[in-house]
Amino acid sequence: MEIMVETISCPKCGQSIDPSSGKCAHCGVNLALAAVLAEQKVRVSTGLLPDIHLSPEVLVPRLGDSLTEQGLLTPDELFQALSYQKKMADRGQPKLIGQALLELNIISREVLDQAITEQILQLQSALRAANTELENRVRERTVELEHALTRLAELNQLKSNFISNVSHELRTPLTHLRGYIELLGEEVLGPLNSQQLDAIRVMEKADNRLGSLIEDLIQFSAYSQGSLDMRLIDTNLADIFYEVSSKASQKCEEKQIIYQEKISQNLPLVSADPQKLPWALLHLIDNAVKFTESGGRVQVGASLEHGFVKIYILDTGIGISKEHIREIFEPFHQVDGSSTRRYGGTGLGLAMSQQIITGHGSKIVVHSKVGEGSYFEFSLPIAEINQS
Ligand SMILES: Nc1ncnc2c1ncn2[C@@H]1O[C@H](COP(=O)(O)OP(=O)(O)OP(=O)(O)O)[C@@H](O)[C@H]1O
Ligand SMILES: [Mg+2]
Incomplete structure (x- = not known):
């Protein structure tokens, strides 16, 4: 009976190769490495493997392969060392391939050191090449981003x-x-x-x-456009709340919402813009009323805390989910931005209120729970006159 031996061709140049040789006689490619890359290509194209970028590990052949390739080791000797390695690993005494080769006296320490040094050099140059490629890509992306x-x-x-x-x-x-x-x-x-x-x-x-x-x-x-013209002066909050209160209670009354105020007596003067602060405050109250059903409650409070006057607006309305809280300060952003939405407005109020509060050196903090309500808070620095 005649046995058919299938000819194997080089994955790079396509010429027939000698299976026992480590290199292609025609194009000189490292067959072990070419085989790994060819296999990876097939696996990627068939969806068996994600496309892995060439890493130094892929670019540098393993020590055993490298020694065989350089003619310092025969395939039989490599097989012998690998078997010894496996045997020792099974006994719970794992060995590196270099150790196995030394212990079996297959190669000398000098030859091994030389081979390892070459590998390290190869690895370094592969790493350098990978780094250069990476730096080039970062540079390109930076330009694109700019x-x-x-x-x-x-x-x-x-x-x-x-x-x-x-x-x-x-x-x-x-x-x-x-x-x-x-x-x-x-x-x-x-x-x-x-x-x-x-x-x-x-x-x-x-x-x-x-x-x-x-x-x-x-x-x-x-x-x-950056022309937020803040006029921070010593301001009496009682005057501001007087102005805000009547408008807020009227809004609540129209919608049959309970309006409560918890404003501490004798608050110190704060450093604030007497025109813009009421605007922001009224806007936060406007939202509280808008997003609360009839029968609900809106509360406005102010108290002195750690040298700042803390002001809050609380409602028992629809609330805001965690993932939306960060977005609500974006201009034109509304949690329900659909054309069929229930609540009117353009989505500018909070963006502007935040700008005003930031202009006071403060920040609006929100806590909210869907279906339970929302709590908006900010603190104002007390006027220097109080401190002297
Ligand atoms: N108290 C609140 N309760 C529930 N959702 C709120 C509350 N305040 C703000 N939101 C959500 O944040 C979004 C943005 O608020 P913002 O005040 O900027 O816009 P608006 O009230 O929709 O429109 P505008 O203020 O321009 O009239 C609102 O559309 C709403 O989805
Ligand atoms: Mg609003």
Whole structure:
């Protein structure tokens, strides 16, 4: 019977090779290494293995293979050393291949040291090559990132300009509308029946909403262009709460929400902007009311703590999930941003409130639980006059 011996070809050049030789006679490639790489390629293309980048371990052949390749070891001797290694490992005395070769007197210490030194050199140069490749890639990515960042900054500027221009453009026609609504409402242009007057009231409300939205947009674009003009002066919080209280309690009453205040008496003066602070405070209360159902509760509190006045706004509303808390301060971000959402607004309020509170050298902290409610808190530094 004739036995068919299949010819094996080199994975690199495709020429037939001698299976007992470590190198391809035609292209000189290290067959052990080429075989590993070829196998890996097949496994990657068939989805058996993720694409592993060439590492120094892959690039440098193992010691036994390397010695065989250099003709310092025959395949039989390598086999003998590997068997000895396995036997010792089974006995619980694992040996490195070099140790096994020495103990079996297959090679001398000098030859082994020389081979290991060569391997280390090979490894070092492979590492250097891998590092250079990595550095080049990092450099390329850094350049790409810098381009992307510049482009992003340009787009951001465009967006801010756009918001600012559009808002200013909207103001003019709104002023005309407002003027005529007023004239109609005061019946300067002729008497109106009760239905027409009702219609005028609805138009007035819509006009007010549109007006405050445009003001918000203008403020926001000013803030985001870095022109948040803070005027920090010694401020009496009692005055601020007086202003905020009546508006807040009215909002709550309209929605049948219980409004509570826990403001300590005789709070010290704080360093604050008397115009912007009430705006931010009212906005936080506005959110608390908006996201709380009728029958719920909104509480505003202030107390002196560790040299700061802590102010908080608490509600028993819908709450915010952990993963959304970080996003709510992003401009235009709303937890429910869909067109069918239940709650109105543009998603600018918190971004602006945060900017104002940051302008006071503070930060808004939020604790919230979905279905239970939310708690927003910030602290204001007390005025220096209190400390002297
Ligand atoms: N007290 C709160 N309870 C539950 N969710 C809140 C509360 N405050 C803010 N949020 C969530 O954070 C989002 C962003 O708030 P933000 O005040 O910036 O926008 P808005 O209230 O939706 O719109 P705008 O304030 O511009 O009228 C809200 O849409 C809401 O999803
Ligand atoms: Mg809001």
